[in-house]
Amino acid sequence: MSEYDARGKVNRALLIGVHDYTTLRGLPAVEDNPAELRRALTATDLFTADEVTVCRPGEPWELSQALTAAADEARGLLLVHFSGHGWVGSDGGDLRLMVGTSVPRQSHTTVSWQDAVLSCLDNTRAERIVIVLECCYAGNAGGAFHSHRKPMSLLMAAQPNRRIFSGDEPAGGTLFTRAVVQILECGIPGRRFVTFEDLVRELRVRLAGERTPMGDVWEPRSAKQNTVDDVVLSFATPEVRLPIPPRIRLRRWFNQHLRPRLRLLLALCAVLVLAAAGLTALRLLRPLPACPPALELRLLTAPEAEPTLRQAAFEYEMSELNTRPLPGEGDLPAGCRRAQITVYSAAKDQIDQGFAAADRWQGEARGTGQGQPGTKGTDPLNRPGPQPDVWIPESTAVYEEARRGMAPTGSPAALSDTGPVAYSPLVVGIPATKRLDDVEPVGASWQDLLTGTDSAHRDLKLLRPSPVLSGTGLLHTIGLYLANDGSHIGTSGAPDPALAEGAEQRLSAPGSQYADSTELLCSLRPSSADPGAPAGGQRDRSAPLVSEKSLADFNLGHAVGSCPALDAPLPPGDRYAAYYPRNVPALDHPLIRVAWRGAADATARRAAVDRFAAWLRDPQGGQRTLTAQGYRGVPGKDGTVPAPAPGSPLRSSRANADLDAPVTPFTAGADQVARVLDGYDKAQRSSRLLILMDTSTSMADGGKLPVALGAAGRALEMVGAHHTYGLWTFPDRAHPDDPGAVREAVPLGTADPAPGKAALDRIAKGELVDHGAAMEEALTAAVREMKKSAGSNQAIVLILDEDDGGPRRAAGVEQTLTALLKKKPPVPVLTLVLGRAGCDTFTLQGLAGASRGQCVPGGPQAPDLLAGLVASIGTAGKGDR
Secondary structure: OOEEOOOOOOOEEEEEEOOOOOOOOOOHHHHHHHHHHHHHHHOOOOOOHHHEEEEOOOOHHHHHHHHHHHHHHOOOEEEEEEEOOEEOOOOOOOOEEOOOOOEOOEHHHOEEHHHHHHHHHOOOOOOEEEEEEEOOOHHHHHHHHOOOOOOEEEEEOOOOOOOOOOOOOOOOOOHHHHHHHHHHHHOOOOOOOEEHHHHHHHHHHHOOOOEOOOOOEOOOEEEEEOOOOEEEEEOOOOOOOOOOOHHHHHHHHHHHHHHHHHHHHHHHHHHHHHHHHHHHHHHHHOOOOOOOOOEEEEEEEOOOOHHHHHHHHHHHHOOHHHHOOEOOEOOOOOOOOOEEEEEEEOOHHHHHHHHHOHHHHHHHHOOOOOOOOOOOOOOOOOOOOOOOOEEEOOOHHHHHHHHHHOOOOOOOEEEEEEEEOOEEOEEEEEEHHHOOOOOOOEOOOHHHHHHHOOOOOOOOEEEOOOOOOOHHHHHHHHHHHHOOOOOOOOOOOOOOHHHHHHHHHHEOOOOOOOOOHHHHHHHOOOOOOOOOOOOOOHHHHEEEEEEHHHHHHHHHOOOEOOEOOOOOOOOHHHOEEEEEOOOOOOEOOEEEEEEEOOOOOHHHHHHHHHHHHHHHHOOOOHHHHHHHOOOEOOOOOOOOOOOOOOOOHHHOHHHOOOOOOOOOOOOOOHHHHHHHHHHHHHHOOOEEEEEEEEOEHHHHHHHHHHHHHHHHHHHHHOOOOOEEEEEEEEOOOOOOOOOOOOEEEEEEEEOOOHHHHHHHHHHHOOOOEOOOOOHHHHHHHHHHHHOOOOOOOEEEEEEEOOOOOHHHOOOOHHHHHHHHHHOOOOOOEEEEEOOOOOOOOHHHHHHHHHHOOEEEEOOOOHHHHHHHHHHOOOOOOOOOO
């Protein structure tokens, strides 16, 4: 990656620090931030003293005036640093920077990040812009940031919708700014300078042990827009510093001594020219009018579709349709964006809960949502996120289920299905080395596929994304139940309970489902270094039920789920062949317009949504973007579905897709979706889940505890009417010398999730044990207890950072645990590891293999991924055959 060196250019740094507030809590540590940063920036060869401005605004106009001056003067690098209070509305919308007299919910007393800051920066002549936001909710700046045209790099002190600890530290600045100053002043070992990306990486390391007030890891976020290079922010280095090149010394001397005189001379000449030219020249030289703020649309979708829709949203924002003047709206200058789109995602069950609690969702946006009856425990603002204007689920079936869960009358959210924007047929991935005999890849019935993969034939394990969490999993279930013999699915009728039971028994369980197609395929990626890969060569025995697009991405080595892209497509023997069950509906990705009751700009939002929907379906617009990512297009005006474009991944022979496979539209009725889900629920068997959680004090380091608690809480959400659970913790404070002792926080066999949530709350408040956690001994006790039951639908969820029992472990513990795991009945161990090594250790890989379980490395996707595995514990599958 190339580095942008701004030395000797006309640079500007605006350091904004607000520590004294009239109506808000003061931030005394912020008072020192600008001075500390000024010292660091002027001591490392990038900025001269006269290029750095300190601003302590009491009124919004003071910040705007200082920002405008810096933006007008900068020609090279423009650096803007803000430290102070930040605020967003309850809908998670536009970030507001708070100055001395600001009052929350009085927007005219604040400075809008979107409307004031970004609009100003978009008109600067600086070659590069770097922005650092150190305030609560700084992460919410990322959405609007991506819609602007200037080359910008943005560092956000925290992730979206999070407050931060900052402002009460000792003298010398806030914790975050002190870390920034130290990195800029001292440099990084092995580096000749500090770039923007260097700064972000170092900050994440230094803040890894800190947490936000909400208990999450304090994780700075970054984003770049319209630039692929990196920006040098400091030439400090622990090594011998290289001398400043003569050309840069000369340019800096010119800027400091001659440029001001030349500027004055040019100004006088300009006055004479303008006076002589008259009004005509004045009009020609007048700058273009500034663009007014764009209307923000919020687009909610599934995790699988988020990357593609994020790309489509960006291309729409820059399209002619969104930037040209429209009849009746001539006040918008040409080239200005009419709308900008923020894209975010959530699991299917969380979206269902959000729309079911739409009154609370809207109430939170108005500050009246707390305490609504019937919504205890539901926090729509956290997940799914802000109120959407557009929702693009994976399937119409998902839309029908969400609508069924909403209040029949009185809901403030009105959902309108405008039709599909892209298709992706459902497929069964068969290992390329085990193609099915006498089964056609296109058009075979599910009966044929079930027979061709059973124990008398290929003996393949059918793996399905969770119908609870995934639209792909739900639609595959509809296909299994209603199109089992390959017949067309009508608008009425109910699935045969015996057929549903038989289909569920063929799906491997427990611990076989995932949050979506991409995470399921990520777990099957053929890499020994991949911590999510199943042990014991199970990949060659697995047949994933996924979408055509996700299977093509897998075969081509594209990014799938939490697995990054590979350098090349997979070898032929490691790929899956796509088999298309006959008359199973394809994912149709309907665009749902969401209207919220009482919205003042409802008409404008509806028009903006309709324009975006039209662009997505335009063969020369959004269809190009969607098909280039591996989706099938929507039917044209003549009703025919266009073939994938020449650049589509589906056209690659290495994708193993079949373009002759038809796209079957979704025709089932809403009642059928409900009946399929009812049949799925009835096919479940009673099950037991034991959550075994490491509560040693080391879990509080590096922000691991909030992730562990979030994952355990997400697992509890999967506990249903047929399931019981228990929550054990280790080590046991009452028996510190017994490595095998565990504390039964919630007894095994509990059905109500409330005691589990209360126990997790106590752990979050500091109920940790200052003693090493001996994982193998505690797990042995848990497995021994679970083996007392004859049932096969049970599992252990093990959550830990690392095994601390090695140095004092008695001989034979590992062998005893392994032998115990291999005894009947089976007890899969689903492990979430938060330590640095993740799942890539011999012990944890051996544990997954011996128990026929899975290991999940810690990360943003870990809670949903673990929830998908837990959701399969009660399925009717017979497990490994």
